[in-house]
Amino acid sequence: AQKVTQAQTEISVVEKEDVTLDCVYETRDTTYYLFWYKQPPSGELVFLIRRNSFDEQNEISGRYSWNFQKSTSSFNFTITASQVVDSAVYFCALSESTLTGNQFYFGTGTSLTVIP
Amino acid sequence: DTEVTQTPKHLVMGMTNKKSLKCEQHMGHRAMYWYKQKAKKPPELMFVYSYEKLSINESVPSRFSPECPNSSLLNLHLHALQPEDSALYLCASSQAGAPYGYTFGSGTRLTVV
Numbered sequence: 001a002q003k004v005t006q007a008q009t010e011i012s013v014v015e016k017e018d019v020t021l022d023c024v025y026e027t028r029d030t031t032y033y034l035f036w037y038k039q040p041p042s043g044e045l046v047f048l049i050r051r052n053s054f055d056e057q058n059e060i061s062g063r064y065s066w067n068f069q070k071s072t073s074s075f076n077f078t079i080t081a082s083q084v085v086d087s088a089v090y091f092c093a094l095s096e097s098t099l100t101g102n103q104f105y106f107g108t109g110t111s112l113t114v115i116p
Numbered sequence: 117d118t119e120v121t122q123t124p125k126h127l128v129m130g131m132t133n134k135k136s137l138k139c140e141q142h143m144g145h146r147a148m149y150w151y152k153q154k155a156k157k158p159p160e161l162m163f164v165y166s167y168e169k170l171s172i173n174e175s176v177p178s179r180f181s182p183e184c185p186n187s188s189l190l191n192l193h194l195h196a197l198q199p200e201d202s203a204l205y206l207c208a209s210s211q212a213g214a215p216y217g218y219t220f221g222s223g224t225r226l227t228v229v
Contacts, residue, residue, distance in 0.1 A: 035218070043204055044222040045159070091158055095210075095218050104149075104208070104218055106158035 003027065004094050006107035013082050014115050021077045021110045023092030029053070033095040034068065034075045039109075040088040048090075051075065082114045120221035122207050128227045131197060137224045139190040139207030145219070148190040150182060151206040153223070159206050165190060166212050197228045 005024045013019045025034065036048040049059060051068050059066045063080045079086055092107040120141045129135050139148065147166045151159035164172035165184040173182075179201075181193040190207055207221040 033218070037220075043225060045206060045220045047220070050218075089156055104161070104210075109156065109158055111156060 002107075003105035004092055004107035006090075006092055006110050008110045009108070010111045010113070012113045012115060015084060016081050018078060018080050019082050019112065021079075021090050021092075021112070023075045023077065023107060025073050025075065025092070025094045025105075027073075027094060027096055029096045031097060035091075035093040035095065036066065036075075036077050037091045037093065038088045039091065040085075045091075048077075079112075082112075084114050084116050087112060087114045120207055120209055120219050122205075122221035122224050124224060125222070126225045126227075128229060129194065129197065130229055131199070133197075134193070134195045136194065137192040137205055137207075137226075139192075139209075139221055140188055141209040141219070142188055143209065143219065144187075145209035145211055146187060147210045147212040148184060149208040149210075150190070150192050151208065151220075153204040153206060159204075163192075194226075197226075199228050202227045 003026050007022055011019060030053065032053045034051045038046040038048055049066055056068050056070055065078045067076045075092060089109045089111045091109045094105045096103045120139060123138045127135060147164065149164050150162040152162050153159040161174050162176045163170060163182045168184045168187060179196050183191040183193060192205065204223045204225055206223045208218060210218040
């Protein structure tokens, strides 16, 4: 079973539209971390946010916002007033603790295209 | 210092060459990782080092040889690679046994010709 599911493979929006990227995770741990990364066409993996399992407060950073709901095991990411520079592949990820290090699970990614 | 530094950023090598990728961190993390990423796919775990010992090898071909000479440094030695090994190679580090502080480097873009 997938530990992190990003059901949206590709999304296209017109510039200035809002877009929400979905992420559903699965874990039995009580302590875990959730992440979102952006990977633009240039290739580097850009860290966007880390959220621990005890902090369900939603977070807003400029045009970006994240909605963490433990009840539905979801950690969704919304971009408000999208811009062409937001075009990238976005990965949601889950980190769990193990004795040998952290297990880090990526979703399959959502490719976002913002059309001017 | 909260970074993982990878060198080189780009590498082109022939199938008979021997090269190495380098990864360095000074955050005191005792777990370090190598990932391979193909275009538009998520990174795939290759190796995990915990306290400088190899703890996970995800059935990676022997033409990839990891090395962890000390707690700050992780190398990936490459020999007799194939064109299909062309990919982005990412290094990461974290606290061992704690699910936070997982930090990725910016990667090495490898092209095998």
